[in-house]
Amino acid sequence: MITVENLTKTFPGSTGQVRALDGVNLDVAAGTVLGVVGPSGAGKSTLARCVALLERPDSGSIRVDGTDLVSLDGTALRAARRQIGVVPQGDSLLRQRTAAGNVALPLEAAGVAGPQRRNRVAELLDLVGLTDKAGSYPDQLSGGQRQRIAVARALAASPSVLLADEPTSALDPDTTGSVLTVLDRARAELGVTVLVVTHDMGVVRKICDDVAVLEDGRVVEHGKVLDLVSDAASRTAASLLPAVDQNPAAEGSFDRVADIVLIGFAAVGALLPEATSRFGVELNLLGGGLTRLGETPVARFRVGLKGERADSALEWISEAGGSVRRTLAGPQGVAA
Amino acid sequence: MRTATPWSEVFDQLLVATGETLYMVVVSTLIAVLLGTPVGIWLQLTAPGGLRPRPVLHKVLGFVVDLGRSMPFLVLLVVLTSLTRLLLSSTIGPTAAIVPLSVGAIPFVGRLVQNVLSEVHVSVVEAAVTTGSSTLRIVRSVLLRESLPALVNAVGVTAIALLGYSAMAGVVGGGGLGDLAVRMGYQRFNDRFLWSTVVVLAVIATAIQLITNRVARGVDRRRTTSA
Ligand SMILES: Nc1ncnc2c1ncn2[C@@H]1O[C@H](COP(=O)(O)OP(=O)(O)OP(=O)(O)O)[C@@H](O)[C@H]1O
Numbered sequence: 427m428i429t430v431e432n433l434t435k436t437f438p439g440s441t442g443q444v445r446a447l448d449g450v451n452l453d454v455a456a457g458t459v460l461g462v463v464g465p466s467g468a469g470k471s472t473l474a475r476c477v478a479l480l481e482r483p484d485s486g487s488i489r490v491d492g493t494d495l496v497s498l499d500g501t502a503l504r505a506a507r508r509q510i511g512v513v514p515q516g517d518s519l520l521r522q523r524t525a526a527g528n529v530a531l532p533l534e535a536a537g538v539a540g541p542q543r544r545n546r547v548a549e550l551l552d553l554v555g556l557t558d559k560a561g562s563y564p565d566q567l568s569g570g571q572r573q574r575i576a577v578a579r580a581l582a583a584s585p586s587v588l589l590a591d592e593p594t595s596a597l598d599p600d601t602t603g604s605v606l607t608v609l610d611r612a613r614a615e616l617g618v619t620v621l622v623v624t625h626d627m628g629v630v631r632k633i634c635d636d637v638a639v640l641e642d643g644r645v646v647e648h649g650k651v652l653d654l655v656s657d658a659a660s661r662t663a664a665s666l667l668p669a670v671d672q673n674p675a676a677e678g679s680f681d682r683v684a685d686i687v688l689i690g691f692a693a694v695g696a697l698l699p700e701a702t703s704r705f706g707v708e709l710n711l712l713g714g715g716l717t718r719l720g721e722t723p724v725a726r727f728r729v730g731l732k733g734e735r736a737d738s739a740l741e742w743i744s745e746a747g748g749s750v751r752r753t754l755a756g757p758q759g760v761a762a
Numbered sequence: 763m764r765t766a767t768p769w770s771e772v773f774d775q776l777l778v779a780t781g782e783t784l785y786m787v788v789v790s791t792l793i794a795v796l797l798g799t800p801v802g803i804w805l806q807l808t809a810p811g812g813l814r815p816r817p818v819l820h821k822v823l824g825f826v827v828d829l830g831r832s833m834p835f836l837v838l839l840v841v842l843t844s845l846t847r848l849l850l851s852s853t854i855g856p857t858a859a860i861v862p863l864s865v866g867a868i869p870f871v872g873r874l875v876q877n878v879l880s881e882v883h884v885s886v887v888e889a890a891v892t893t894g895s896s897t898l899r900i901v902r903s904v905l906l907r908e909s910l911p912a913l914v915n916a917v918g919v920t921a922i923a924l925l926g927y928s929a930m931a932g933v934v935g936g937g938g939l940g941d942l943a944v945r946m947g948y949q950r951f952n953d954r955f956l957w958s959t960v961v962v963l964a965v966i967a968t969a970i971q972l973i974t975n976r977v978a979r980g981v982d983r984r985r986t987t988s989a
């Protein structure tokens with residue numbers, strides 16, 4: 427579990443102080459994956475580096491499993507670092523060591539020796555699916571394979587927390603998938619708490635339970651991905667959900683037009699057809715579509731309704747768990 | 763009109779001088795590398811963005827090193843006479859020449875080593891930091907090991923530089939090939955000495971280059987062909 431409270435970090439810049447972090451508060455529950463997103467220069471890497479104990483914040487606290495890490499020094503600092511696995515931004519493997527040798531590095535630092543070390547390295551290579559590359563050097567591996575080895579190395583000393591700064595930024599979509607699968611397995615099989623910095627909403631869509639949006643060093647949005655998508659004002663929702671095209675001409679002929687967000691198999695599959703038959707309304711899909719957030723199917727549709735009981739149908743959908751936002755009151759002019 | 767020195771005599775003197783030169787170059791390279799490498803590590807650790815950044819100390823250290831590097835060797839040879847006497851209770855001969863040669867090369871090696879170590883990418887070093895490794899361990903198994911091939915080449919560069927400087931060892935009676943070339947070849951217009959020493963010096967320099975290239979390749983674990 428990671429708790430960040432009131433974290434502040436300034437850097438000396440050419441035009442005065444740069445406030446990279448300005449009172450950041452975050453919570454990552456044990457065994458969940460938090461995605462940190464935001465525009466370039468928002469402070470994402472600075473946040474990750476502070477939590478990785480590579481950068482010392484000006485003020486605030488960072489607690490991992492209850493212990494405040496900000497003020498540690500010397501041996502205590504090194505011991506704390508072993509609790510936190512880090513996949514640094516960019517290429518970070520030792521080029522003079524094999525894949526297995528790289529994974530062994532944190533175990534050497536922790537004083538794990540001999541057969542115990544070899545077993546642990548083998549376990550991790552298996553976890554990331556690169557057992558057959560144990561003897562290969564980084565120069566012989568693809569970008570995605572190198573990144574998976576970096577994840578294996580970060581997990582070697584059994585940390586409770588895993589940090590990854592843009593782990594997929596240099597990768598094509600296929601390889602990105604393989605790296606994300608590995609991060610997801612770390613959480614699922616090892617129970618690790620994961621904080622991943624990314625500019626790719628695809629990463630959030632695929633593996634994140636929670637998301638935090640940083641802007642100018644402040645958290646402007648923070649919550650569960652599935653909660654945020656039903657929030658009409660959320661910018662996370664706007665970038666995660668299927669887009670709906672504006673088409674006023676088509677919308678004019680309906681009594682009601684609404685955007686509906688549906689979450690989960692049952693809702694996505696059954697809610698709209700059931701509303702049609704219950705209330706005897708005609709329901710047309712005008713736009714939107716289906717996506718998946720992790721394992722959960724999520725849909726956003728723009729629908730047009732015709733019929734006496736259109737309002738009741740929308741109300742029922744809302745009560746049944748759909749999130750409904752009306753965009754057009756229609757010719758009947760009845761406000762809900 | 764003088765007759766040319768017989769080749770057998772040239773050969774004998776050449777052999778002695780070659781031995782003296784190799785002795786001076788090998789020993790002073792060893793000492794300079796042993797003492798200069800820690801200086802280079804220290805420079806890199808204290809650099810801004812290094813593992814133990816100490817900007818002021820780094821500046822001072824860098825200044826001293828560059829001062830040492832810019833010192834003409836001939837001046838060093840004279841200035842260090844009393845140090846040589848202190849260490850060896852003699853200021854004459856090839857062994858005495860080793861003192862200024864080594865001392866002169868320490869700052870040279872220091873800068874070379876720092877440059878080589880600074881080539882290790884910062885994310886590689888930070889990855890090691892986040893594993894909770896001690897600074898000593900990071901220096902040993904990351905900084906030095908990752909740059910070992912380049913360090914070997916730096917040793918070769920140092921040895922060849924010292925081969926050049928050792929020619930001036932004649933000033934303190936150090937002998938060697940350079941001294942022979944100047945004494946017999948230049949001052950006495952003896953072409954046989956002049957050209958044969960030039961050839962031997964070239965052969966030694968080439969040999970140093972070939973050997974260090976091979977060793978550097980040997981310690982480089984990166985393989986570009988797939989295993
Ligand atoms: N070491 C540093 N020295 C000075 N300024 C810094 C330093 N590190 C970060 N900054 C500044 O802090 C701010 C936040 O930087 P940070 O790298 O955390 O952004 P980011 O969100 O990771 O951006 P990106 O998406 O481009 O990686 C920027 O204005 C940056 O210029």
Ligand SMILES: [Mg+2]
Binds near residue numbers: 471472
């Ligand atoms: Mg960044």
